Amino acid sequence: MGSNAPALIIAGTHSGCGKTTVTLALMAALSDRGLTVQPFKSGPDFIDPTLHRLVTGKVSRNLDVRMCGAAYVERLFSSHAPLEGISIIEGAMGLFDGGNGSAARLAALLGIPVILVVDVRSAAESVAAVVRGFETLDPRVRVAGVLLNRVASQRHRDMITEAVTQYCQAEIIGAIPRDDSISLPSRHLGLHMGAEVALNRKRFVELVEDNLYLELLPEIAANRFCESGTGFVEPEVQQNRPCVRLGVARDEAFCFYYQDNLDMLAEAGAEIVFFSPLHDTTLPEDLDGLYLGGGYPELYGQQLSRNSTMREAVRKFSRAGKAVYAECGGFMYLCRGIIDPDGNTFPMAGVYPVIATMEKRLRRLGYREVILQDETLLGCPGSLCYGHEFHYSEIEEMPPEIKRVYTLDDGRSEGYLVGNTLAGYVHLHWGRTPQAAGNFVDLMQKCQTQNT
Numbered sequence: 001m002g003s004n005a006p007a008l009i010i011a012g013t014h015s016g017c018g019k020t021t022v023t024l025a026l027m028a029a030l031s032d033r034g035l036t037v038q039p040f041k042s043g044p045d046f047i048d049p050t051l052h053r054l055v056t057g058k059v060s061r062n063l064d065v066r067m068c069g070a071a072y073v074e075r076l077f078s079s080h081a082p083l084e085g086i087s088i089i090e091g092a093m094g095l096f097d098g099g100n101g102s103a104a105r106l107a108a109l110l111g112i113p114v115i116l117v118v119d120v121r122s123a124a125e126s127v128a129a130v131v132r133g134f135e136t137l138d139p140r141v142r143v144a145g146v147l148l149n150r151v152a153s154q155r156h157r158d159m160i161t162e163a164v165t166q167y168c169q170a171e172i173i174g175a176i177p178r179d180d181s182i183s184l185p186s187r188h189l190g191l192h193m194g195a196e197v198a199l200n201r202k203r204f205v206e207l208v209e210d211n212l213y214l215e216l217l218p219e220i221a222a223n224r225f226c227e228s229g230t231g232f233v234e235p236e237v238q239q240n241r242p243c244v245r246l247g248v249a250r251d252e253a254f255c256f257y258y259q260d261n262l263d264m265l266a267e268a269g270a271e272i273v274f275f276s277p278l279h280d281t282t283l284p285e286d287l288d289g290l291y292l293g294g295g296y297p298e299l300y301g302q303q304l305s306r307n308s309t310m311r312e313a314v315r316k317f318s319r320a321g322k323a324v325y326a327e328c329g330g331f332m333y334l335c336r337g338i339i340d341p342d343g344n345t346f347p348m349a350g351v352y353p354v355i356a357t358m359e360k361r362l363r364r365l366g367y368r369e370v371i372l373q374d375e376t377l378l379g380c381p382g383s384l385c386y387g388h389e390f391h392y393s394e395i396e397e398m399p400p401e402i403k404r405v406y407t408l409d410d411g412r413s414e415g416y417l418v419g420n421t422l423a424g425y426v427h428l429h430w431g432r433t434p435q436a437a438g439n440f441v442d443l444m445q446k447c448q449t450q451n452t
Contacts, residue, residue, distance in 0.1 A: 004083070005078075007221055008217060008220065009091055010115050011107075013130060019090065019091065019117045026212075028205050029208040030088070035218070036085025037085060038086070040087060040090070041090050042091045044062060046258075050255070061260065063076065065101060066105075067386050067387065068429055068432055073431075089112065091106075095116065095134060104138060108140035115220070118130060121150045124160055127164060128160070131143070132168050142225070143170045145171050145173040145217075148175035151175040151178070173216050243441070246265060246291055246441075247275050248262065248291045249274075249276070249292045249333075250274045253297045254277060254333075255295040256328065256329065261428075261430050265437045265441065268440070277304060277314070278307065282313045288445070289323035292324070294328035294427055297338060298358045304348065305337075305347050315349045318421045319419065322444075323377055324420065326421070328390075331356075331416075333348050336353055336354060339356070340358050351423075352398070352416060354396040359393065361392070362392055363391055368408050370385040374403070374406075376406070377436075378440070379439050385406075385430070386433070398416055403417040406424070408426070
């Protein structure tokens with residue numbers, strides 16, 4: 001592993017240009033050629049990394065400068081990028097979208113060349129103007145190759161190629177024809193998770209092998225440059241022996257987790273024990289804490305509601321004063337109930353006396369800074385945490401007697417504390433605040449001592 005490992009960023013001109021499909025096809029084809037392919041995702045997305053893992057068999061990590069900070073991103077990339085092989089990083093939205101969290105910012109920080117995916121369905125020679133704009137907008141970002149997507153014919157490809165060759169520096173590395181058979185299913189929060197998708201891997205690989213100069217990619221990936229020249233040194237990681245058992249909800253309804261957060265908890269001394277609020281009837285034995293991540297509880301409302309023994313077990317665990325942390329979908333599960341888009345109400349764990357209602361329109365989206373106002377399992381008052389918010393549900397007004405322990409940078413008060421149960425809508429990444437994992441483990445230890 002190393003900071004100079006070969007790597008490419010697969011970025012798009014805009015959302016919906018076919019970037020994820022192209023990325024998966026490239027990962028599959030390069031893997032089938034015998035290369036070690038390490039996937040990454042630019043931005044805070046939980047879904048695309050599961051698709052990456054489906055294709056490569058490897059955990060895909062989020063590289064988000066805005067949420068995690070430049071130093072953490074450099075360290076994370078260097079720790080997991082193979083020197084013998086290739087790292088493929090899928091961008092988010094358009095190349096320059098997202099400010100400090102954009103794929104462009106990541107490319108400049110790590111000196112990684114960009115392959116620009118352009119949807120050419122409704123254009124020909126004008127594609128050259130688009131490519132020229134992307135390759136000249138920021139001199140720190142090197143667009144090294146262009147991949148034309150949804151090409152109609154050989155004549156269409158030739159027209160675009162001639163114009164791009166005349167006016168642009170970037171080389172066209174391939175052109176993929178329109179093919180609806182490789183489209184990926186989606187829903188309100190984006191594409192389906194990897195565990196739910198049956199990819200036609202053979203067709204993906206065929207499209208890439210037949211229409212791309214695939215042999216150029218390792219050469220482009222090896223030609224990196226680094227503007228910052230930070231030359232960071234990998235810190236020593238001390239692995240603590242497990243001292244607490246942390247139950248992590250993981251199934252079809254609860255599937256939004258940053259692997260780095262789980263790794264930090266393990267390094268801090270937590271034994272991670274996965275369980276399913278959907279399929280298990282009760283909690284694993286001898287747990288010291290619970291972590292309920294986001295996901296799709298609204299899609300499984302009836303099944304979660306019918307599992308009354310699990311709902312009661314979670315409620316009793318919280319009321320016993322043990323450490324519980326929940327985000328977004330996990331927070332919804334801890335509410336009194338969930339109302340789905342059809343108006344059906346499904347009882348949930350009832351830790352919080354409010355109902356979460358699914359709306360037809362997006363309620364919140366964006367990066368968030370969290371300022372702690374009280375001592376919590378995340379840290380002490382005045383501490384900052386960083387994350388992202390993306391949800392269609394809205395809760396009823398929380399009663400004033402329920403304590404709010406943090407303030408968001410947009411002025412809202414959140415972080416609802418009941419005993420030692422902390423929940424809210426923001427998905428936090430602890431890249432900038434690894435001490436949060438240690439604080440969580442410390443609280444579990446404290447609760448462990450009090451109950452012995």
